[in-house]
Amino acid sequence: MLTSNLTVVDNHAxxxxxxxxxxxxxxxxxxxxxxxxxxxxxxxxxxTPQVLKTExxxxxxxxxxxxxxxxxxxxxxxxxxxxxxxxxxxxxxxTLTINRPVNSGGAITIAKLKDQIGALLDVMLTTGQLDALxxxxx
Numbered sequence: 001m002l003t004s005n006l007t008v009v010d011n012h013a014x015x016x017x018x019x020x021x022x023x024x025x026x027x028x029x030x031x032x033x034x035x036x037x038x039x040x041x042x043x044x045x046x047x048t049p050q051v052l053k054t055e056x057x058x059x060x061x062x063x064x065x066x067x068x069x070x071x072x073x074x075x076x077x078x079x080x081x082x083x084x085x086x087x088x089x090x091x092x093x094x095t096l097t098i099n100r101p102v103n104s105g106g107a108i109t110i111a112k113l114k115d116q117i118g119a120l121l122d123v124m125l126t127t128g129q130l131d132a133l134x135x136x137x138x
Contacts, residue, residue: 049075049076049077049078050073050074050075051073051074052071052072052073052074053070053071053072053073053074054069054070054071054072055068055069055070055072056068056069056070058102063101063103065101065102065103066099066100066101066102067098067099067100067101067102068097068098068099069097069098070095070096070097070098071095071096072093072094072095072096073093073094073095074091074092074093075091075092075093076089076090076091077089077090077091096117098113098117100113
């Protein structure tokens with residue numbers, strides 16, 4: 001759970017991804033927390049067009065109970081004149097959802113989840129794979 005400011009450092013300097021965000025400091029801001037654990041943090045200042053949101057919840061019960069964790073990065077392009085876009089602010093969002101059993105009898109561990117996330121990131125950062133996804137291919 002996020003309890004203070006979060007500094008994100010771009011450790012992927014060798015990947016040469018276009019538009020890399022580089023290092024950012026996200027300052028925690030008040031969220032619309034209800035029965036779920038939610039955090040929302042904006043990059044550096046409230047006028048910054050980037051927001052990082054996290055959410056955790058439990059779905060189901062008994063052996064079917066699932067722990068669901070979501071992290072979402074939102075970006076809004078504040079440089080575009082809304083008159084040029086029909087009054088809409090161009091925006092995008094990237095979401096990572098981790099859905100796991102609350103009780104797997106030790107089968108699903110934090111180490112296995114980290115390996116699974118790493119494998120997904122490795123595939124997405126492989127030359128051409130991210131472009132294929134963004135072009136709505138395979």
